[in-house]
Structure formats: structure tokens, C-alpha cells
Amino acid sequence: MAETAEKTQTAGNTEMAEPAGVAWRVRGMRRRSTRTWRIRTSAVITLAVVLAVLLVPPLVHLDEQAVDLAAKLQPPSLAHPFGTDDVGRDLLLRCVYGLRVSLLVGVVAAVVATVIGTAVGAAAAAAGGRVDRLVMRLVDLFSSVPHLLLGIFIVAMFRPGVWPVVVSVALTHWLSTARIVRAEVLSLRSRPYVDAAISGGASRMRVAVRHLLPGVLPQAGLAAVLMVPHAVWHESALSFLGLGLPTHQASLGTLVQSARGALLAGDWWPTLFPGLFIIVPTLAIAGLAGAWRERLNPRRRSELML
Amino acid sequence: MLELDAITAGYEPRKPVIAGISLSVRPGESVGLLGPSGCGKSTLARVAALLHRPDAGRVVIDGTEATGWRHRAPRSQRTAFGVVFQQPRLSADPRLTLSALIAEPLRATGRAAEAADGAREFAARVGLGEDLLGRRPHEVSDGQLQRACVARALILRPRWLVCDEMTAMLDASTTAALVRVVEDYRADSGAGLLAVGHDRVLLERWCDRTVHWSEPAA
Structure with a gap:
């Protein structure tokens, strides 16, 4: 009796110490630690960016439009950590103001696009049949036009400014959200718990609000957050092409655009820093959204790449 | 009286899962519906509980013919049915x-x-x-x-209970307990029962009458 107990114990031990299992576990831990590191870095950068964008303008009384022709195109120094542009404006300050405008455009456009997409997707799924097919074919039709091109058409109809850019980005980016929400609603709608709710006397409205919407909201929210970086890139692209914001107004796109001439003369800083401001915060936001998506649906790891 | 009259139903047009099926349950009666998987007995249960619109046929509940299914059925008609599904996780x-x-x-x-x-x-x-x-x-x-x-x-x-493979995922003691709960409720309220399942021994002990389907769409 004792012998068998001992035997099973040793058997248990060998199983525990199995080399393959240990190697696998170590690899898993390493992967997890890089993931935590990535999430922390993303969180710190996002927090820093949000604080800078919210706090610098009210607290720091410096004019980002102040021209100082005596100090034009100065390389980075202690007085101007990012250098100055071709009319001597401080680039650090302009980058922060530019990020403020770009993020505002990005967030508002992402929210508007998500609301439109959720409404269209949910309505299509709820209506079903011919309406659903017609709406989704229209979505396909819109998707077949390159959305930057469509966005250019839309901004070109207005005078340059912040709101045309918001409208242009929002109106070209609700399509994917509509598809996601429609698919999600269709899948939730056919679950037996919706049948149970109907049999329990729930109205259409109650089924939608109590059972379907809470299931769709995480997906829609995630789509909104993932869209913020994309919308920022679009704002930058439109402004870089000279179609977005007026050139005197600092945004990340206009900053890069007005720095092109200096780059040809070998002055790298007016392009590099706004460029980094486009890339780093948007990747940080995307990293956070990716972590959220991983928690939401661990099986979709492969889609994490942005 | 719950009457299903010449029901044809399915999920794709022109491909009915069940065709021309009739079944009736008297108040207070328990009817077991037996059949192999895929024969359409769950579909019939969903039609009876007003959760799936049949392509043809009538459902008459206590003398009133059903005119709409799912949300189109009046609330009082929908709530006349208590429905239990096979998989508790999904329901x-x-x-x-x-x-x-x-x-x-x-x-x-x-x-x-x-x-x-x-x-x-x-x-x-x-x-x-x-x-x-x-x-x-x-x-x-x-x-x-x-x-x-x-x-x-x-x-x-509810005046009617529809149990669609209610006990398929459960162990014997829970099955016995839940069948007892349903039977106590029926003894109390005089509700009729349509129990769908593939466990012949269980349904024959549970129900007053069992209906066997051997062929798909028989």
C-alpha cells in the first residue's frame, strides 16, 4: 500500500519535472512579461500624452504662434528642446499644440464613426432580409472606394478647418464598425437566451437594450479606440496634402508639411519631432487597445497586429 | 388545448425540416416527443412555443389561432409558454x-x-x-x-410547458429532481407539457403519452 503511494508520488514528480513542460512554461512567462512591458509602456506614454495635451495650454503661458525670426531654424538646444521652425517658433510647443488638435480630431471622428457604424450595423441586423442585404451591399460599395480618396473629396467641399476634417474622417471610417456590429448582433440574436427572453414576454426594445447592446458595446468601444490612431493618421495625411487644417494652425500634419522645405536643406528636426509625435502616441494607444482586445477575446491573438 | 396542425417548418425556403406534422396536447396532459437527432423535433417545439414561424400549418392555443411568431405574437400568448432549452449555458x-x-x-x-x-x-x-x-x-x-x-x-x-431536451446535459439525480419540479408544478397548475427528447426510457416514464418519430420529416 505504502509502496504504491510512493510510486505514484515519484511518477507525479517526474511528470512535473518533464523538460518539455518546463521549457514551454518559461517561454509562456517570457511572452507574458514582454506583453506586460508593452502594456505598461503604452499606458505611460498615453497618460503622458493626455496630460501634456490637457495641461500644457492652460498652465504654460507661451504662445505657440510667437514668431522670432532671429532664432529661425535652430537645432535642438536647451532653450528649444525640439529646435525651432523656419520662422523661429518653438517646435516642442507647436508639437504639443499640434498633438492636441490631431487627437481632438481623432477622438471626435472615431466616436462619430463608431456611433454611425453601430447604428447602421445594428439596424441592418435588426431589420434583416432585404434591408440588411441592401445596406450591407452599400457598405461594400463604399468600402470599394479608397477611403483616403473619399475623404479628400469630402474635405474638398469645405473651407479648410477642423470640422471638415472630422466629418471627412468620420464619414469614411464607420464601415468596418458597421460590419463588426452587424455580425455581433446577428450572432447574439440567434442565441437561445434571446428565445428565452421572447418567451418571457420581453419586447423588442427590451431584448435590444438588455441582452444585445451590452454584448455589442465592448466590441464597438474597442473599434472606437482602435480607430483613434487611424483617424490621427488620416488627419495628418489630409493636412500634409494641404487639404486639412489651414497651415498656420499647428497640427501634426501641417507641422510635417511646412517642414518639407527645411528637410531639403538638411534641417532634420522640424520633420523628425512631429513625425515621432504622430507615430509614438498613436502606437501607444493602439498597444493599449490591442491589450484590451486580447482580454476581450483571447482566441484572436493573431489580429493584434495593427 | 394546444394544437399543431399540418406544420411545415424549416430554416431555408423549399427545404423543410418537418412537413405536415400534426400533434395536440390536452390541458394537463404530458406528451413526450421522441426521435433521433436531426429529425426536427426541436423545430416543432420551437414552432409550438411561438419561437419559430412555420412555413405552413396552424398553431391553435386554447382555441385561439396564433397569427404571429416571436415578437409578432401578443405578449399574453408568448408568456403562456414556459420554455426550457437543452443547453443552459446558451440559454x-x-x-x-x-x-x-x-x-x-x-x-x-x-x-x-x-x-x-x-x-x-x-x-x-x-x-x-x-x-x-x-x-x-x-x-x-x-x-x-x-x-x-x-x-x-x-x-x-405558464399554462403550457415546452421542454426541449431539458435533461440531456444533466446527471441522473438532477434529471430526477427537475422532472419532479416540473411534475409538481403541473400538478399544482394543471399545465400541459410537451417534452422533447431522445431518451425513450425517461420520456415513457415521465409522460402520459409518447409520440415516436423514426424517419426524418416523417
């Missing part, structure tokens, strides 16, 4: 606690004031401890969740 909204799940039909029909008491009363009936009522579906076992689903089906005191 419970994962966001609701068990007490909210059990009381959901009361809230949905504008009787929120009775919700707390109703949930407690019916949880006791199906043998769910008070400590489980605050948990969500993923925190309880299949058997416990199915007990909650049975409580939800009974809470509006």
Missing part, C-alpha cells in the same frame, strides 16, 4: 446573476416589484440555495444553471 444571458435571470420575465412584463420575492420563491422550488442567487452563469455548474432556467420558465406560471 442564460451571461451578464445576469441567477436571481436576475430567474426574475427576468417578471421585469420584462412590468412586474418588477415582485421580482425579488418571485426569484427567491422559485429558486427554492427548483432547489437552488440562496447563496447561489448572486452568482453569474459562469460561476455555477450546468445542473445548477438548468435549475435556474426551469425556475425562469415557471415564474410567469
Whole structure:
């Protein structure tokens, strides 16, 4: 009796110490630690960016439009950590103001696009049949036009400014959200718990609000957050092409655009820093959204790449 | 009287799962519907409970012919049926606690004031401890969740019960307990029962009468 107990114990031990299992576990831990590191870095950068964008303008009384022709195109120094542009404006300050405008455009456009997409997707799924097919074919039709091109058409109809850019980005980016929400609603709608709710006397409205919407909201929210970086890139692209914001107004796109001439003369800083401001915060936001998506649906790891 | 008259139903046009099936359940009677998987017995149960619109045929409930299904059916007609499904995991909204799940039909029909008491009363009936009522579906076992689903089906005191493979996922003792709960309710209220299943021994012991389907779409 004792012998068998001992035997099973040793058997248990060998199983525990199995080399393959240990190697696998170590690899898993390493992967997890890089993931935590990535999430922390993303969180710190996002927090820093949000604080800078919210706090610098009210607290720091410096004019980002102040021209100082005596100090034009100065390389980075202690007085101007990012250098100055071709009319001597401080680039650090302009980058922060530019990020403020770009993020505002990005967030508002992402929210508007998500609301439109959720409404269209949910309505299509709820209506079903011919309406659903017609709406989704229209979505396909819109998707077949390159959305930057469509966005250019839309901004070109207005005078340059912040709101045309918001409208242009929002109106070209609700399509994917509509598809996601429609698919999600269709899948939730056919679950037996919706049948149970109907049999329990729930109205259409109650089924939608109590059972379907809470299931769709995480997906829609995630789509909104993932869209913020994309919308920022679009704002930058439109402004870089000279179609977005007026050139005197600092945004990340206009900053890069007005720095092109200096780059040809070998002055790298007016392009590099706004460029980094486009890339780093948007990747940080995307990293956070990716972590959220991983928690939401661990099986979709492969889609994490942005 | 629950009458299904020449029902043809399916999920694709021109490909009916069941064709021309008739079945009737008298008040207080229990009818077992037996058949191999895929023969369409669950579809018939869904048609009977007004959850799936048939392509042809009539459903008459206590003398009134059903004219709409799902949300198009009047609320009083829908709530005349208590439905229990095969898989408790799928038939419970994962966001609701068990007490909210059990009381959901009361809230949905504008009787929120009775919700707390109703949930407690019916949880006791199906043998769910008070400590489980605050948990969500993923925190309880299949058997416990199915007990909650049975409580939800009974809470509006329906005149008809439709149990679609209610006990297929459960062990013998939970099966016996839930069949006892349903039978006690029927003895109380005189409700009719349509029980769908593939377990011949169980249904023949449980029901007054069993109907066998051998061929698909027979």
C-alpha cells in the first residue's frame, strides 16, 4: 500500500519535472512579461500624452504662434528642446499644440464613426432580409472606394478647418464598425437566451437594450479606440496634402508639411519631432487597445497586429 | 388545448425540416416527443412555443389561432409558454446573476416589484440555495444553471410547458429532481407539457403519452 503511494508520488514528480513542460512554461512567462512591458509602456506614454495635451495650454503661458525670426531654424538646444521652425517658433510647443488638435480630431471622428457604424450595423441586423442585404451591399460599395480618396473629396467641399476634417474622417471610417456590429448582433440574436427572453414576454426594445447592446458595446468601444490612431493618421495625411487644417494652425500634419522645405536643406528636426509625435502616441494607444482586445477575446491573438 | 396542425417548418425556403406534422396536447396532459437527432423535433417545439414561424400549418392555443411568431405574437400568448432549452449555458444571458435571470420575465412584463420575492420563491422550488442567487452563469455548474432556467420558465406560471431536451446535459439525480419540479408544478397548475427528447426510457416514464418519430420529416 505504502509502496504504491510512493510510486505514484515519484511518477507525479517526474511528470512535473518533464523538460518539455518546463521549457514551454518559461517561454509562456517570457511572452507574458514582454506583453506586460508593452502594456505598461503604452499606458505611460498615453497618460503622458493626455496630460501634456490637457495641461500644457492652460498652465504654460507661451504662445505657440510667437514668431522670432532671429532664432529661425535652430537645432535642438536647451532653450528649444525640439529646435525651432523656419520662422523661429518653438517646435516642442507647436508639437504639443499640434498633438492636441490631431487627437481632438481623432477622438471626435472615431466616436462619430463608431456611433454611425453601430447604428447602421445594428439596424441592418435588426431589420434583416432585404434591408440588411441592401445596406450591407452599400457598405461594400463604399468600402470599394479608397477611403483616403473619399475623404479628400469630402474635405474638398469645405473651407479648410477642423470640422471638415472630422466629418471627412468620420464619414469614411464607420464601415468596418458597421460590419463588426452587424455580425455581433446577428450572432447574439440567434442565441437561445434571446428565445428565452421572447418567451418571457420581453419586447423588442427590451431584448435590444438588455441582452444585445451590452454584448455589442465592448466590441464597438474597442473599434472606437482602435480607430483613434487611424483617424490621427488620416488627419495628418489630409493636412500634409494641404487639404486639412489651414497651415498656420499647428497640427501634426501641417507641422510635417511646412517642414518639407527645411528637410531639403538638411534641417532634420522640424520633420523628425512631429513625425515621432504622430507615430509614438498613436502606437501607444493602439498597444493599449490591442491589450484590451486580447482580454476581450483571447482566441484572436493573431489580429493584434495593427 | 394546444394544437399543431399540418406544420411545415424549416430554416431555408423549399427545404423543410418537418412537413405536415400534426400533434395536440390536452390541458394537463404530458406528451413526450421522441426521435433521433436531426429529425426536427426541436423545430416543432420551437414552432409550438411561438419561437419559430412555420412555413405552413396552424398553431391553435386554447382555441385561439396564433397569427404571429416571436415578437409578432401578443405578449399574453408568448408568456403562456414556459420554455426550457437543452443547453443552459446558451440559454442564460451571461451578464445576469441567477436571481436576475430567474426574475427576468417578471421585469420584462412590468412586474418588477415582485421580482425579488418571485426569484427567491422559485429558486427554492427548483432547489437552488440562496447563496447561489448572486452568482453569474459562469460561476455555477450546468445542473445548477438548468435549475435556474426551469425556475425562469415557471415564474410567469405558464399554462403550457415546452421542454426541449431539458435533461440531456444533466446527471441522473438532477434529471430526477427537475422532472419532479416540473411534475409538481403541473400538478399544482394543471399545465400541459410537451417534452422533447431522445431518451425513450425517461420520456415513457415521465409522460402520459409518447409520440415516436423514426424517419426524418416523417
